[in-house]
Amino acid sequence: MTALIACETVLLALLTLLVAGLLRSHAEILRRLGSPDGEQPLRATLPEPGERAGAAPARDLAGTTPDRDAIQIGLGGTSPPTLLAFLTTGCTICHAFWEDLRRGRPAEVPAAIRIVAVTKDSSHESPASLRQLAPDGLPVVMSTDAWNDYRVPAAPYFVYVAGGEVQGEGSASSWRQIASLLGDAIDDLAYAHERRGGERRADQIDRALATAGIGPGHPSLYPAGLPGENHPNEEDRS
Numbered sequence: 001m002t003a004l005i006a007c008e009t010v011l012l013a014l015l016t017l018l019v020a021g022l023l024r025s026h027a028e029i030l031r032r033l034g035s036p037d038g039e040q041p042l043r044a045t046l047p048e049p050g051e052r053a054g055a056a057p058a059r060d061l062a063g064t065t066p067d068r069d070a071i072q073i074g075l076g077g078t079s080p081p082t083l084l085a086f087l088t089t090g091c092t093i094c095h096a097f098w099e100d101l102r103r104g105r106p107a108e109v110p111a112a113i114r115i116v117a118v119t120k121d122s123s124h125e126s127p128a129s130l131r132q133l134a135p136d137g138l139p140v141v142m143s144t145d146a147w148n149d150y151r152v153p154a155a156p157y158f159v160y161v162a163g164g165e166v167q168g169e170g171s172a173s174s175w176r177q178i179a180s181l182l183g184d185a186i187d188d189l190a191y192a193h194e195r196r197g198g199e200r201r202a203d204q205i206d207r208a209l210a211t212a213g214i215g216p217g218h219p220s221l222y223p224a225g226l227p228g229e230n231h232p233n234e235e236d237r238s
Contacts, residue, residue: 058161059150063121063143066130071141073116077164082114083182086147086157089119089129093173094156098133100175108179113160120144160185 058075061084065071075082085101087094100106101117109115117140119125125142134140150159150166158178160168168185172178 081162108175
């Protein structure tokens, strides 16, 4: 009897740990998706050019449509800004995004930004189901390679591409969160361009001075004399 009670106690303890772990995992998922009462805005992931390991430059999409036609969408430097919506036919939140897109273009996404839905290929998704969900006029690319190229962790996931580079990315449960992602990315990109423009102007000035034979320490750069020099006063000069 004592051994049976001890065994039951151990099993109960293990079950308690298992339930606690499941609850923590569920809470973490809800936190990342954002609750309807207090959604947290996404932050654009915009490091300095060349600092985004494995995420830049953006890669073109190649796959098939739900009608099994081949499709390729360019995302190079001359391509229009694009919001890639990585969706599935299975998740509940994805269905909400599909339904919103079927009702028309979301007001939260600027008109200049192209929207492209990206699903996995026919080994993971049903083309027939996609034909029922996909809105008219919205490009849908079925490509598991694209999910791997952009390292999509789970659906729904959104990637903003502009200038041939990934400017922002993250999970979202509403278009309001996506608008926050886009706003941060667009503002940061404008700031980066402005700063790079200032650096280019400084480089141009340095090159022009070097061409004229004016470098660091040149007397023309110091009308009052080089810093640290002892300058005689007017009486001494006379």
